[in-house]
Amino acid sequence: xxxxxxxxRHEVTEMGQEVTLRCKxxxxxxxxxxxxxxxxxxxxxxxxxxxxxxxxxxxxxxDRFSAKMPNASFSTxxxxxxxxxxxxxxxxxxxxxxxxxxxxxxxTRLSIL
Amino acid sequence: xxxxxxxxxxxxxxxxxxVSMNCTSxxxxxxxxxxxxxxxxxxxxxxxxxxxxxxxxxxxxxxQFGITRKDSFLNISASIPSDVGIYFCAGRxxxxxxxxxxxxxxxxxxx
Numbered sequence: 001x002x003x004x005x006x007x008x009r010h011e012v013t014e015m016g017q018e019v020t021l022r023c024k025x026x027x028x029x030x031x032x033x034x035x036x037x038x039x040x041x042x043x044x045x046x047x048x049x050x051x052x053x054x055x056x057x058x059x060x061x062x063d064r065f066s067a068k069m070p071n072a073s074f075s076t077x078x079x080x081x082x083x084x085x086x087x088x089x090x091x092x093x094x095x096x097x098x099x100x101x102x103x104x105x106x107x108t109r110l111s112i113l
Numbered sequence: 114x115x116x117x118x119x120x121x122x123x124x125x126x127x128x129x130x131x132v133s134m135n136c137t138s139x140x141x142x143x144x145x146x147x148x149x150x151x152x153x154x155x156x157x158x159x160x161x162x163x164x165x166x167x168x169x170x171x172x173x174x175x176x177q178f179g180i181t182r183k184d185s186f187l188n189i190s191a192s193i194p195s196d197v198g199i200y201f202c203a204g205r206x207x208x209x210x211x212x213x214x215x216x217x218x219x220x221x222x223x224x
Protein backbone atom coordinates (compact mmCIF):
# COMPACT_ATOMS: atom_id res chain seq x y z
CA UNK A 1 0.00 0.00 0.00
CA UNK A 2 1.21 3.50 -0.76
CA UNK A 3 2.14 5.53 2.28
CA UNK A 4 1.82 9.26 2.76
CA UNK A 5 3.35 10.97 -0.26
CA UNK A 6 4.96 14.38 0.00
CA UNK A 7 6.41 16.61 -2.65
CA UNK A 8 8.84 18.04 -3.27
CA ARG A 9 11.42 16.12 -1.21
CA HIS A 10 13.74 19.10 -1.23
CA GLU A 11 13.15 22.79 -1.87
CA VAL A 12 15.72 25.56 -1.92
CA THR A 13 14.50 29.04 -2.58
CA GLU A 14 15.28 32.65 -1.82
CA MET A 15 13.59 34.53 0.95
CA GLY A 16 10.46 36.32 -0.09
CA GLN A 17 9.41 33.61 -2.49
CA GLU A 18 6.21 31.64 -2.13
CA VAL A 19 6.65 28.00 -1.16
CA THR A 20 4.01 25.31 -1.60
CA LEU A 21 4.37 21.89 -0.04
CA ARG A 22 2.09 19.06 -1.08
CA CYS A 23 0.76 15.97 0.61
CA LYS A 24 -1.28 12.97 -0.43
CA UNK A 25 -2.55 11.06 2.61
CA UNK A 26 -3.07 7.33 2.77
CA UNK A 27 -6.31 6.38 1.05
CA UNK A 28 -9.12 5.96 3.57
CA UNK A 29 -7.48 8.09 6.22
CA UNK A 30 -9.67 11.00 7.26
CA UNK A 31 -7.24 12.90 9.49
CA UNK A 32 -4.24 14.81 8.15
CA UNK A 33 -1.52 16.58 10.06
CA UNK A 34 1.27 19.02 9.13
CA UNK A 35 4.40 19.11 11.29
CA UNK A 36 7.63 21.08 11.25
CA UNK A 37 10.84 19.54 12.55
CA UNK A 38 13.93 21.46 13.61
CA UNK A 39 16.88 20.57 15.80
CA UNK A 40 15.96 23.22 18.32
CA UNK A 41 12.23 22.62 18.64
CA UNK A 42 11.77 19.01 17.57
CA UNK A 43 8.47 18.02 15.97
CA UNK A 44 5.86 20.76 16.14
CA UNK A 45 2.26 20.30 15.05
CA UNK A 46 1.25 23.13 12.74
CA UNK A 47 -2.32 22.23 11.80
CA UNK A 48 -4.57 19.22 11.45
CA UNK A 49 -7.68 18.37 9.47
CA UNK A 50 -10.52 15.95 10.07
CA UNK A 51 -12.61 15.09 7.02
CA UNK A 52 -10.93 17.93 5.10
CA UNK A 53 -11.92 20.51 7.73
CA UNK A 54 -9.19 22.36 9.68
CA UNK A 55 -9.67 21.56 13.35
CA UNK A 56 -6.75 23.25 15.07
CA UNK A 57 -4.33 25.68 13.45
CA UNK A 58 -2.95 27.10 16.68
CA UNK A 59 0.49 25.75 15.78
CA UNK A 60 0.74 27.77 12.58
CA UNK A 61 3.56 30.24 13.27
CA UNK A 62 2.02 33.32 11.71
CA ASP A 63 -0.12 34.62 8.90
CA ARG A 64 2.54 33.80 6.36
CA PHE A 65 1.58 30.15 6.75
CA SER A 66 -1.63 28.72 5.34
CA ALA A 67 -2.90 25.19 4.73
CA LYS A 68 -5.73 23.80 2.67
CA MET A 69 -7.32 20.44 2.10
CA PRO A 70 -9.60 20.74 -0.92
CA ASN A 71 -10.39 17.03 -0.95
CA ALA A 72 -9.69 13.81 0.93
CA SER A 73 -6.60 12.98 -1.11
CA PHE A 74 -4.68 16.24 -1.21
CA SER A 75 -3.42 18.98 1.08
CA THR A 76 -1.06 21.92 0.69
CA UNK A 77 0.98 23.98 3.11
CA UNK A 78 1.94 27.38 1.76
CA UNK A 79 4.43 29.91 3.05
CA UNK A 80 4.23 33.39 1.59
CA UNK A 81 6.55 35.23 1.85
CA UNK A 82 9.18 32.76 3.01
CA UNK A 83 11.93 33.70 5.47
CA UNK A 84 15.24 31.98 6.38
CA UNK A 85 13.84 30.97 9.79
CA UNK A 86 11.26 28.85 7.98
CA UNK A 87 14.05 26.44 6.99
CA UNK A 88 13.12 23.04 8.42
CA UNK A 89 11.82 19.63 7.47
CA UNK A 90 8.06 19.67 7.02
CA UNK A 91 6.18 16.43 7.52
CA UNK A 92 2.69 15.44 6.59
CA UNK A 93 1.02 12.57 8.45
CA UNK A 94 -2.35 10.88 8.20
CA UNK A 95 -4.42 8.57 10.34
CA UNK A 96 -7.56 6.55 9.79
CA UNK A 97 -9.34 8.55 12.47
CA UNK A 98 -8.24 11.29 14.84
CA UNK A 99 -7.50 8.77 17.58
CA UNK A 100 -5.56 6.23 15.47
CA UNK A 101 -1.74 6.26 15.17
CA UNK A 102 -0.36 8.65 12.57
CA UNK A 103 1.67 7.55 9.59
CA UNK A 104 4.26 10.00 8.31
CA UNK A 105 5.52 10.89 4.86
CA UNK A 106 9.23 11.26 4.20
CA UNK A 107 9.07 15.03 4.55
CA THR A 108 10.08 18.08 2.55
CA ARG A 109 13.45 19.55 3.45
CA LEU A 110 13.03 23.30 2.97
CA SER A 111 15.92 25.72 2.83
CA ILE A 112 15.24 29.45 2.55
CA LEU A 113 18.33 31.42 1.58
CA UNK B 114 0.17 22.77 27.71
CA UNK B 115 1.20 19.17 27.81
CA UNK B 116 4.89 18.40 27.88
CA UNK B 117 6.83 15.22 27.31
CA UNK B 118 10.27 14.73 28.78
CA UNK B 119 12.18 12.09 26.84
CA UNK B 120 15.50 10.72 28.06
CA UNK B 121 18.24 10.23 27.38
CA UNK B 122 18.77 12.74 24.59
CA UNK B 123 21.43 10.54 23.02
CA UNK B 124 23.08 7.19 23.57
CA UNK B 125 26.22 5.50 22.28
CA UNK B 126 26.20 1.75 22.77
CA UNK B 127 28.09 -1.29 21.61
CA UNK B 128 26.43 -3.70 19.21
CA UNK B 129 24.73 -6.45 21.17
CA UNK B 130 23.93 -4.30 24.20
CA UNK B 131 20.41 -3.67 25.43
CA VAL B 132 18.97 -0.16 25.31
CA SER B 133 16.36 1.55 27.45
CA MET B 134 14.76 4.95 26.98
CA ASN B 135 11.73 6.56 28.58
CA CYS B 136 9.23 9.36 28.46
CA THR B 137 7.38 11.13 31.21
CA SER B 138 4.38 13.37 30.89
CA UNK B 139 3.14 16.29 32.94
CA UNK B 140 -0.39 14.91 32.63
CA UNK B 141 -2.18 11.58 32.31
CA UNK B 142 -2.19 10.02 28.85
CA UNK B 143 -4.49 7.37 27.41
CA UNK B 144 -2.25 6.55 24.46
CA UNK B 145 1.50 6.15 24.11
CA UNK B 146 3.24 5.63 20.80
CA UNK B 147 6.87 4.99 19.93
CA UNK B 148 8.32 5.98 16.56
CA UNK B 149 11.73 5.58 14.93
CA UNK B 150 13.14 8.06 12.42
CA UNK B 151 15.95 7.15 10.06
CA UNK B 152 18.00 9.91 8.39
CA UNK B 153 16.13 11.58 5.54
CA UNK B 154 12.90 9.78 6.30
CA UNK B 155 9.76 10.33 8.31
CA UNK B 156 9.05 8.74 11.68
CA UNK B 157 7.81 5.16 11.47
CA UNK B 158 5.46 3.72 14.06
CA UNK B 159 7.05 0.97 16.16
CA UNK B 160 4.60 0.25 18.98
CA UNK B 161 1.24 1.62 20.13
CA UNK B 162 0.01 1.31 23.74
CA UNK B 163 -3.54 1.97 24.90
CA UNK B 164 -3.87 0.63 28.46
CA UNK B 165 -2.06 1.40 31.68
CA UNK B 166 0.35 -1.43 32.46
CA UNK B 167 0.25 -2.75 28.89
CA UNK B 168 3.48 -4.40 27.77
CA UNK B 169 3.87 -4.89 24.03
CA UNK B 170 6.69 -6.35 21.96
CA UNK B 171 7.68 -5.92 18.34
CA UNK B 172 10.62 -8.21 17.63
CA UNK B 173 13.52 -7.05 19.78
CA UNK B 174 11.57 -3.99 20.90
CA UNK B 175 9.41 -3.92 24.02
CA UNK B 176 7.42 -0.95 25.28
CA GLN B 177 5.30 -0.45 28.37
CA PHE B 178 2.53 1.95 29.30
CA GLY B 179 3.28 3.06 32.86
CA ILE B 180 0.83 2.29 35.65
CA THR B 181 0.57 5.96 36.57
CA ARG B 182 -0.33 6.72 32.91
CA LYS B 183 2.30 9.45 32.99
CA ASP B 184 5.21 7.48 31.60
CA SER B 185 6.32 4.90 29.09
CA PHE B 186 9.55 3.15 28.28
CA LEU B 187 11.04 1.46 25.23
CA ASN B 188 13.63 -1.31 25.45
CA ILE B 189 15.70 -2.66 22.58
CA SER B 190 17.44 -5.95 23.19
CA ALA B 191 20.65 -7.10 21.52
CA SER B 192 21.12 -3.93 19.50
CA ILE B 193 22.34 -4.10 15.91
CA PRO B 194 23.72 -1.37 13.60
CA SER B 195 20.39 -0.82 11.87
CA ASP B 196 18.87 0.25 15.19
CA VAL B 197 20.67 3.58 14.69
CA GLY B 198 18.25 6.48 14.44
CA ILE B 199 16.11 8.83 16.50
CA TYR B 200 13.39 7.32 18.66
CA PHE B 201 10.39 9.45 19.55
CA CYS B 202 7.71 8.91 22.12
CA ALA B 203 4.31 10.47 21.56
CA GLY B 204 1.13 10.53 23.57
CA ARG B 205 -2.30 12.00 23.94
CA UNK B 206 -4.68 12.41 26.85
CA UNK B 207 -8.00 11.89 25.11
CA UNK B 208 -9.47 10.38 21.99
CA UNK B 209 -9.05 12.96 19.28
CA UNK B 210 -6.60 15.42 20.77
CA UNK B 211 -3.37 15.86 18.82
CA UNK B 212 -0.32 13.83 19.69
CA UNK B 213 2.40 15.43 21.79
CA UNK B 214 5.92 14.36 20.81
CA UNK B 215 9.06 14.05 22.87
CA UNK B 216 12.29 15.61 21.62
CA UNK B 217 13.70 12.21 20.71
CA UNK B 218 16.52 9.91 21.76
CA UNK B 219 19.36 9.69 19.24
CA UNK B 220 20.79 6.17 19.27
CA UNK B 221 24.23 5.33 17.90
CA UNK B 222 25.41 1.72 17.75
CA UNK B 223 29.11 0.99 17.56
CA UNK B 224 29.91 -2.22 15.75
